[in-house]
Amino acid sequence: MTDVEEPEYPMFDEYTDALEIGFKDNLVISLKRLATFKTVLGIIAAIISMAIIVFLIDFLNQKLSEIGTSITLPLLALLMLSIPAWTISFANNVSVQKKKKLNASGTSGILGRYVGSLIAGAIIMTVIYAIVIGTWYYINSNTDISLVNSYIIMLSFVALACAMTMFCNTIFKRGGTVSYLLIFILVPIVAFLIGPYLGIVTMDQASSALPLVDAISASAADGFGGGTILTLTFLVKASPPLTPDVMGSVVLSIGWAILFIALTIAMQHRREVKHEQ
Amino acid sequence: MMAAVIAAPSISSDAEKTEIIDGISINTDDINSESLSRLLSSLMQSILVLNDDTLEVDFGSDTEKNYSDLMDALGALKSGSKYSEEDIKEVVNNLGVLGPMMVSSTGFVPSNDVVIQSGSIATAVDFPEYLIKMLTADNDDPVQLYGSGEMGFLMDLTTAMDVQADDKIDKVGLFTTDMVSTLMDGLGPLASIFDNVLVSDNPGLTSGMDVEIGKDAKYHAVTKTDLAVYTNFSLNTNVNKAAAGDDIFAYFDIEIKIAGSIDVELTKISGNGPEKINSDLAFNSVDLGLELGFNNLDSSSGNPGFHLGINGLKFDMTYGEEVDGKKETANVRNSSVMAIANGIKVNLKNDDNGIINVDIANPSSDIPDKERSADMQRIIDKADQKTTVEKAFDPTMQYTVGGCLALVGIIIIAAMAIGKKY
Numbered sequence: 257m258t259d260v261e262e263p264e265y266p267m268f269d270e271y272t273d274a275l276e277i278g279f280k281d282n283l284v285i286s287l288k289r290l291a292t293f294k295t296v297l298g299i300i301a302a303i304i305s306m307a308i309i310v311f312l313i314d315f316l317n318q319k320l321s322e323i324g325t326s327i328t329l330p331l332l333a334l335l336m337l338s339i340p341a342w343t344i345s346f347a348n349n350v351s352v353q354k355k356k357k358l359n360a361s362g363t364s365g366i367l368g369r370y371v372g373s374l375i376a377g378a379i380i381m382t383v384i385y386a387i388v389i390g391t392w393y394y395i396n397s398n399t400d401i402s403l404v405n406s407y408i409i410m411l412s413f414v415a416l417a418c419a420m421t422m423f424c425n426t427i428f429k430r431g432g433t434v435s436y437l438l439i440f441i442l443v444p445i446v447a448f449l450i451g452p453y454l455g456i457v458t459m460d461q462a463s464s465a466l467p468l469v470d471a472i473s474a475s476a477a478d479g480f481g482g483g484t485i486l487t488l489t490f491l492v493k494a495s496p497p498l499t500p501d502v503m504g505s506v507v508l509s510i511g512w513a514i515l516f517i518a519l520t521i522a523m524q525h526r527r528e529v530k531h532e533q
Numbered sequence: 534m535m536a537a538v539i540a541a542p543s544i545s546s547d548a549e550k551t552e553i554i555d556g557i558s559i560n561t562d563d564i565n566s567e568s569l570s571r572l573l574s575s576l577m578q579s580i581l582v583l584n585d586d587t588l589e590v591d592f593g594s595d596t597e598k599n600y601s602d603l604m605d606a607l608g609a610l611k612s613g614s615k616y617s618e619e620d621i622k623e624v625v626n627n628l629g630v631l632g633p634m635m636v637s638s639t640g641f642v643p644s645n646d647v648v649i650q651s652g653s654i655a656t657a658v659d660f661p662e663y664l665i666k667m668l669t670a671d672n673d674d675p676v677q678l679y680g681s682g683e684m685g686f687l688m689d690l691t692t693a694m695d696v697q698a699d700d701k702i703d704k705v706g707l708f709t710t711d712m713v714s715t716l717m718d719g720l721g722p723l724a725s726i727f728d729n730v731l732v733s734d735n736p737g738l739t740s741g742m743d744v745e746i747g748k749d750a751k752y753h754a755v756t757k758t759d760l761a762v763y764t765n766f767s768l769n770t771n772v773n774k775a776a777a778g779d780d781i782f783a784y785f786d787i788e789i790k791i792a793g794s795i796d797v798e799l800t801k802i803s804g805n806g807p808e809k810i811n812s813d814l815a816f817n818s819v820d821l822g823l824e825l826g827f828n829n830l831d832s833s834s835g836n837p838g839f840h841l842g843i844n845g846l847k848f849d850m851t852y853g854e855e856v857d858g859k860k861e862t863a864n865v866r867n868s869s870v871m872a873i874a875n876g877i878k879v880n881l882k883n884d885d886n887g888i889i890n891v892d893i894a895n896p897s898s899d900i901p902d903k904e905r906s907a908d909m910q911r912i913i914d915k916a917d918q919k920t921t922v923e924k925a926f927d928p929t930m931q932y933t934v935g936g937c938l939a940l941v942g943i944i945i946i947a948a949m950a951i952g953k954k955y
Binding site: 363364367464465503504505507508509510511512514515516517518519521522525 | 930931932934935936937938939941942943944945946949950
């Protein structure tokens with residue numbers, strides 16, 4: 257493997273030409289981000305935040321019970337929702353450089369960058385996923401989670417997040433932040449606007465087309481409409497592996513991911529062309 | 534994350550006045566609720582007759598024999614034998630009129646005896662005593678305040694009967710039409726919440742189709758029923774036998790599952806009204822289950838614990854109505870938002886020790902096992918099995934959207950890669 261230094265891409269600097277680096281080299285660039293200090297720090301931060309969530313819920317429950325009636329807060333829901341949050345954060349980490357616009361060039365280059373970030377993201381998120389599930393078992397010691405389904409859906413969401421971050425990064429410098437806004441705020445708002453609020457489509461149809469987050473709990477929807485649902489479910493029922501609703505979510509996420517990557521390539525090209533002019 | 538609720542106009546009920554005699558008019562709503570209670574009481578009566586025994590009758594093509602077979606079978610039941618022949622006759626005739634009442638209009642009453650053309654019927658009703666006492670408002674004997682019960686109902690039946698309109702009928706629709714419109718009116722702007730609970734692809738049909746059927750119009754009703762109903766419930770409480778200082782609890786759960794269909798064809802014999810009215814109701818998958826629990830009812834702190842569990846919230850029903858050739862169908866099912874609620878269990882508890890999430894659901898159950906006959910268990914199990922419908926998830930939309938997006942993406946990538954050697 258050639259020792260590739262991440263080029264300083266003053267790409268759209270008026271003084272330099274765009275460099276073209278191939279698929280494999282870009283793949284390595286992304287993979288290298290996996291083994292950085294920042295990544296390890298991120299994983300440690302994830303563990304700490306998990307512990308904080310658990311402690312916080314315990315503490316709040318106790319405080320509430322001292323006041324009066326206590327309500328058990330949905331621990332699983334918070335844990336499960338943290339997975340998409342971490343996914344975007346780590347996707348941002350492995351896909352792009354902070355505070356700079358995307359500095360990959362060429363179709364194969366961008367694809368290489370993407371596949372690399374995909375692999376890196378999958379590895380990191382597997383660790384995070386294990387931590388989340390471990391925390392859940394530690395608290396509740398039950399097996400009421402559909403592990404295989406959740407994992408597969410999480411991986412497809414990693415694909416989506418990496419693609420979306422890269423796409424946002426062609427337009428904005430802070431690609432990660434914009435991705436957060438997109439996934440957690442804009443897409444749900446759009447879904448609820450066209451779904452229950454205006455009634456243009458049913459909620460089922462809206463969540464079947466838009467990349468709504470947290471499909472991990474979708475298996476609990478018992479196969480009723482909509483594969484990806486932004487939800488705070490209280491309980492996840494075990495279901496047999498690779499049910500149709502899981503496959504549906506996967507196909508949907510990957511479809512969106514491919515679209516975003518294609519748009520990234522197109523946008524990058526446009527940027528370079530504009531710069532050349 | 535809350536589904537936004539808009540103040541949309543809800544289905545308004547018609548508070549029509551029907552002029553009977555010059556100057557005197559009756560509110561149509563009142564009449565409908567009277568016939569609705571007629572429907573419910575005939576259902577109740579049937580259950581009471583069938584209780585604590587099994588009924589299995591196969592019908593052949595001899596309609597006279599069928600009728601007498603059913604009369605004899607009902608009279609031979611444990612509870613049925615306590616009823617007079619007149620009452621039994623009413624229960625039998627209910628068979629013929631329940632169909633039209635439920636799916637066409639509650640305003641119909643029997644005008645002759647039912648003719649049972651073919652099919653079979655099997656019921657096994659094992660209601661716990663406390664429920665029967667509740668239904669019959671019997672307060673004489675002290676009642677065992679706990680118990681479980683199950684009911685299995687298998688009907689595959691074709692019946693024919695002449696029915697007549699008890700009074701002027703201006704809408705044909707499901708028997709729930711009036712209940713729904715009254716409820717919607719009562720809720721006001723909140724009614725639109727139900728739009729997010731139950732979704733229907735033809736909401737107008739829930740308020741029925743307009744018809745004009747004059748009083749005493751006679752119709753010949755042919756009903757095909759292919760229905761399986763399964764119910765179970767249990768009540769577990771120590772209210773009547775707790776010692777001082779014991780934690781007093783009451784825990785109740787109920788489950789109803791229905792599968793099958795009811796088809797009714799009405800053909801006019803005499804009077805004013807449309808020539809033909811065909812209605813059909815198909816239960817694609819109905820599975821409703823609820824748990825309610827209370828404990829710490831007697832605590833000095835005055836804060837009982839409360840438990841609510843939703844075990845089943847599946848609802849998928851297709852309803853069709855055809856009046857003289859004009860046909861409308863509606864499919865009502867629970868939205869995915871409600872499907873999420875499946876399996877939700879809420880525990881609220883205030884304990885002096887500040888213990889959270891104590892599971893007060895189903896405390897150590899000392900409900901005695903019921904001695905049931907093999908026949909009864911067999912029918913109940915069969916009904917249970919027939920009503921458990923696993924609805925397959927249809928991921929077509931997601932495959933389509935995902936596939937199209939991927940295709941567009943790949944085309945763009947290919948274009949960029951090949952087109953300009955980028």
